[in-house]
Amino acid sequence: xxxxxxxYKLVMAGTGLFLCFFLVIHLLGNLQLLLSPAExxxxxxxxxxxxxxNMGIKIISWVLLISIIAHAVYALILALKTKKANGTKYAYDxxxxxxxxxxxxxxxxxxxxxxFLVIHLxxxxxxxxFTTMTLDKQGYKDMYSVVVLTFHEWWYVLIxxxxxxAVGFHLLHxxxxxxxxLGLYHPKYVKLVRYTGWxxxxxxxxxxxxxxxxxxxxx
Amino acid sequence: xxxxxxxWRQDNPAxxxxxxxxxxxxxxxxxxxxEMMDLLNESLIQKSERVVEFDHDCREGICGQCGMMxxxxxxxPLTHTTTCQLHMRSFKDGDTIYIEPFRAAAFPIVRxxxxxxxxxxxxxxxxxxxxxxxxxxxxxxxxxIAHAIAEAAFDAAACIGCGACVATCKNSSxxxxxxxxxxxxxxxxxxxxxxxxxxxxxxDQMDAEGFGHCSNTEACEVECPQEISVLHIAxxxxxxxxxxxxxx
Numbered sequence: 001x002x003x004x005x006x007x008y009k010l011v012m013a014g015t016g017l018f019l020c021f022f023l024v025i026h027l028l029g030n031l032q033l034l035l036s037p038a039e040x041x042x043x044x045x046x047x048x049x050x051x052x053x054n055m056g057i058k059i060i061s062w063v064l065l066i067s068i069i070a071h072a073v074y075a076l077i078l079a080l081k082t083k084k085a086n087g088t089k090y091a092y093d094x095x096x097x098x099x100x101x102x103x104x105x106x107x108x109x110x111x112x113x114x115x116f117l118v119i120h121l122x123x124x125x126x127x128x129x130f131t132t133m134t135l136d137k138q139g140y141k142d143m144y145s146v147v148v149l150t151f152h153e154w155w156y157v158l159i160x161x162x163x164x165x166a167v168g169f170h171l172l173h174x175x176x177x178x179x180x181x182l183g184l185y186h187p188k189y190v191k192l193v194r195y196t197g198w199x200x201x202x203x204x205x206x207x208x209x210x211x212x213x214x215x216x217x218x219x
Numbered sequence: 220x221x222x223x224x225x226x227w228r229q230d231n232p233a234x235x236x237x238x239x240x241x242x243x244x245x246x247x248x249x250x251x252x253x254e255m256m257d258l259l260n261e262s263l264i265q266k267s268e269r270v271v272e273f274d275h276d277c278r279e280g281i282c283g284q285c286g287m288m289x290x291x292x293x294x295x296p297l298t299h300t301t302t303c304q305l306h307m308r309s310f311k312d313g314d315t316i317y318i319e320p321f322r323a324a325a326f327p328i329v330r331x332x333x334x335x336x337x338x339x340x341x342x343x344x345x346x347x348x349x350x351x352x353x354x355x356x357x358x359x360x361x362x363x364i365a366h367a368i369a370e371a372a373f374d375a376a377a378c379i380g381c382g383a384c385v386a387t388c389k390n391s392s393x394x395x396x397x398x399x400x401x402x403x404x405x406x407x408x409x410x411x412x413x414x415x416x417x418x419x420x421x422x423d424q425m426d427a428e429g430f431g432h433c434s435n436t437e438a439c440e441v442e443c444p445q446e447i448s449v450l451h452i453a454x455x456x457x458x459x460x461x462x463x464x465x466x467x
Contacts, residue, residue: 004422005392005432006459078390078432085391085431087324091227091238092317094291095387098298099436104389106434177435183457185450 005081006181011074013178015067020175020200022064023167027207033147034214041144045136048128048143072114079107102173109170116163123150148219157212168205175200220312222246224259226271227319232327232335238317252295252305253278253285273332280304280444283379286386287332288319293383293442301381301444321386325393325429338428339380339396345424346417347400349409362408375403377445384439384447390431395439397425398455399447405458415466418458 029051032043051057096104124146127133133141151157175197184190222243229236243262246255253275260270276284285302289295295305310316318332326334364372376399384395401418404410410417433452440449 004426004459005430006422006456007463009432009456010460082390082431085324085429086322086389087391088322090288090291090319090322091225092288092291092319095293095389095438097292098387098441099389099438103434103436173435180435180449180453181433181456183453183460185453185457187450190450190453 005078008074008078008081009181011070012078013181015071015074016174016178018063018067019071020171020178022060022067023171023204027204030211031207033144033211037144037148037218040218041136041142042138044144044147045138045140045142049140052128052141068117072110075107075110100173102169103177106170106173109166112163112166113170116159116166119159120163147215151212151215152219154216157216160212161209164205164209167208168201171201171204172197220246220248220307220310222255222307222310223313223315225315225317226332228271228331229320229328231330236328238319246307248306248308250307251278251303252289252307253303255307271332272330274334275303278303281379283381283444286321286334286381286383288317288321288386290317293321293387294381294444298441299444299446301379304444321382323382323385323391323430325391326382326385334382336380336382338430339382339393341428342393342397342421342424343400346413346420347404349404350413351409364407368406372403372406375399375406375447375451378443378447379445381444383442383444385430387438387442388431388433389436389438390434392433392439393425393428393430394433394452394455395443395447395449397421398451401455401458402451405454414458415462418455418462419466422455422459 029047032047033040035043102109124143127146128141128143133143134145136142136144151160176194179190179193179197184193224241224243225238226241227236228239241259243255243259246258250258253273256271256273263270273287274284276282278285280301280303283301286294287302289302289305294300294302296309297305320326320328320332320334322334325338326336329335378396378399380396382396385391385393388394401421404417405414435449435452437449440447
């Protein structure tokens with residue numbers, strides 16, 4: 001069946017909101033890294049072990065992977081459709097004056113995030129699932145030391161920080177845009193969703209940005 | 220005042236077209252933008268050159284015929300304004316003004332600044348109507364409509380179909396245009412009978428015409444001469460999603 005542009009957007013909105021939800025859980029878990037090194041090590045390794053052994057988490061992680069791929073593939077399809085719909089470019093284009101930068105650059109921001117995800121998955125998922133890891137004194141994989149080692153170099157912290165800024169701008173537009181695509185049109189709730197989006201974005205972006213810096217200075 | 224113009228010239232839909240330079244030495248600040256274009260065309264006629272073709276009709280901002288990209292903005296530098304309601308006082312002596320047609324694959328160029336907006340008509344033909352028998356005028360209180368609903372429907376109906384929403388959209392989306400008509404009819408009791416079929420037919424036609432998707436940049440609302448709200452787009456999405464769930 002041929003999909004309409006709205007159906008494409010629904011896939012973007014659905015997967016996007018699922019990823020938004022995931023980010024909350026991901027951040028809440030990771031906030032344990034803000035504890036003092038000794039405490040964080042014990043807590044975080046226990047938490048990582050808990051997640052790794054849980055079947056539900058495994059299923060969610062597959063849904064997560066599918067969501068990321070679907071979100072990226074559909075974005076690419078829509079970008080190609082747009083290229084076709086636009087036709088000839090304007091010789092002089094000032095259309096950017098009338099819309100926010102983020103709303104026009106979701107593709108660019110998304111690409112930065114995708115590149116970051118490859119780095120991020122290599123840093124942690126690959127190391128924990130595909131390499132032999134040292135165990136801590138509780139007998140759990142020592143994920144905390146992997147985190148510390150990753151954020152040992154300042155420039156690596158910087159890569160993460162820049163990526164989180166891209167995530168932040170992506171969320172700023174994505175969150176409210178998804179609500180619109182789903183059909184939220186009541187002026188009162190539209191406003192509420194926009195404010196919620198701002199608070200959500202500030203929480204997620206701020207939280208994630210804090211962690212590498214704290215880990216860097218704590219160790 | 221002196222005005223330098225860079226205008227898109229294209230002989231026919233198939234020819235390539237290019238930006239050409241013109242100069243007007245005696246433009247009055249009181250002229251409307253289209254009067255300035257008339258002045259240019261008169262000078263071209265005197266030189267026996269082909270005039271710059273552009274669409275226009277009422278020249279009082281209500282018909283939706285005129286529309287150009289002026290200095291990279293749909294209908295020029297002002298917001299919520301048609302091209303004909305733009306005046307030369309918005310420009311300075313010695314300014315260079317870029318004038319291009321509204322661009323979108325679904326709006327093929329007929330000649331110069333004139334584009335074919337038939338795609339809009341086809342979207343309306345797909346469902347932007349009610350199949351009511353047109354007998355005698357019914358009793359005025361026969362169908363009661365709350366004032367707020369009537370106003371909201373009228374706000375949506377105010378769309379003049381100029382195409383600025385498509386031209387300013389980074390995706391060349393016709394969502395604002397299509398959604399305005401869908402909302403207008405979805406709000407009124409007369410529109411209920413074909414509500415489900417209408418939204419699906421009109422969205423499908425919009426896609427078939429080759430318009431892009433909506434990214435919610437909200438640029439269209441800024442340029443729209445009638446200030447049609449982007450919330451109509453959200454409402455169209457709601458109508459569409461609901462129709463997908465309930466259609467047979």
